[in-house]
């Protein structure tokens with residue numbers, strides 16, 4: 001087992017540090033940033049022309065990756081919703097083969113997700129698996145598959161597979177929208193240009209992160225909140241999930257707009273609040289963060305490095321390199337993975353195998 005960890009104290013830390021390489025594998029041969037084209041091996045041009053809406057079904061971290069994709073598709077004009085697979089029985093039924101239902105599952109074995117796909121198949125929808133695991137159950141249940149190619153992930157809490165899911169889904173969303181709209185997203189060239197630099201940006205985060213010092217300063221606290229708006233909300237939810245999974249401390253993520261509708265009552269000097277800033281619309285999140293700070297909460301901001309001066313009020317700053325706003329969340333989550341890892345490590349938790357949790361949940 002020690003050999004498998006390649007010198008890292010935990011598989012999770014190794015997997016966090018593998019992300020520049022695992023992401024390169026995800027993108028490899030699929031993106032031509034010079035010509036602004038995307039080729040996903042099993043999907044010919046026009047493969048998605050008939051799609052009239054998209055439903056994602058997934059659980060846990062995969063559900064947070066699906067939220068990014070649903071937001072991206074919606075922005076490109078394609079109706080899309082991300083459902084927690086376990087709640088899919090309550091969702092509007094997909095009705096025709098033009099309804100595309102996408103299962104997002106690292107393992108390909110999550111019971112809730114498999115059941116949601118069976119339901120979609122029974123309703124006559126077209127089903128597609130986005131998974132890390134060749135030959136998994138989801139690839140047999142779905143009509144088609146796209147592999148995220150992140151390599152094996154041993155740590156129970158997902159890290160590198162999340163990054164690869166978000167990017168594979170971004171590419172898939174671009175292809176779906178291109179076919180349906182019969183035109184390429186005008187923002188694609190800029191996004192693919194930044195995507196080519198993303199592995200290097202991740203390396204920079206890993207090399208320069210202040211996560212360990214921040215974790216050392218915070219780890220005695222009993223409750224942690226994470227907030228963000230728009231796609232930064234998915235990053236906040238994932239940040240909170242990671243921390244609770246491996247540290248056993250209470251952590252909650254929510255939309256920054258929700259703060260005043262309840263969570264603010266819980267804020268004290270004992271509750272650090274993480275704010276994720278990745279888009280232009282995040283000024284309101286800044287005012288939410290000032291509000292919790294006025295109530296004594298330590299504020300930790302994850303944001304593009306260029307904003308550090310504007311965000312000087314924050315008690316701690318986790319910088320991310322400049323990138324396209326639709327993929328910046330990936331960098332924010334890597335900073336938050338590192339903070340969670342170091343808090344859990346300070347607390348002496350069994351990071352790779354948290355109590356009561358399983359890598360894949362095969363019973364509902």
Ligand code: G6P
Pocket residue numbers: 059060061062104105106107108109110113156157158357358359360361
């Ligand atoms: C479990 C794991 C999580 C994972 C979730 C969904 O809860 O502990 O890390 O995100 O299952 O797993 P899947 O394999 O479907 O992505």
